[in-house]
Amino acid sequence: AQSVAQPEDQVNVAEGNPLTVKCTYSVSGNPYLFWYVQYPNRGLQFLLKYITGDNLVKGSYGFEAEFNKSQTSFHLKKPSALVSDSALYFCAVRERGWGKLQFGAGTQVVVTP
């Protein structure tokens, strides 16, 4: 059975510092991996995805993520965090084929000025 874990409930970072949000997954075969962001009282917004190819994926708003097959991880990164990046971030995984799109528990990011 597939699963996805976000080990940190909350990440605190100062504005201008690098931001990393961790995600590990368990799935049979090669996965499809996604990151989403949710602002208060809003739906989830797509940030980036890994389907195949280059392990470093670039997405919206300066975010990027690195797919590491050996560590089954897909950590989200941003070189310089902004206060406006404060939000709830979700990692999602899907098995190839008709597997369900499953989300992690979410990580609250707090960026302080």
Add this chain to the structure above:
Amino acid sequence: DSGVTQTPKHLITATGQRVTLRCSPRSGDLSVYWYQQSLDQGLQFLIQYYNGEERAKGNILERFSAQQFPDLHSELNLSSLELGDSALYFCASSVLQNTEAFFGQGTRLTVV
């Protein structure tokens, strides 16, 4: 704006009642997903349809049912509602099963 439309935005109803949540996917998207988001359970996958057919099923209660119609809109029916069913219900759509899903703004259901 993701292009996914959910109605209504808010719904307050009593225990034991039945409600229907509606979702219109983005133009051209064939796949529709339903999720429940509550404070203690996170984002739970309920069910996925592709071009009218059920494709994947999650932890959807027997009191809940869904369908995707020929015009590709989808409805989630919740019956015999309990207090614990109070949550945000999200619909999402995607072109294919391996592409990113785009989420609607959600329907906030409050059962009193």
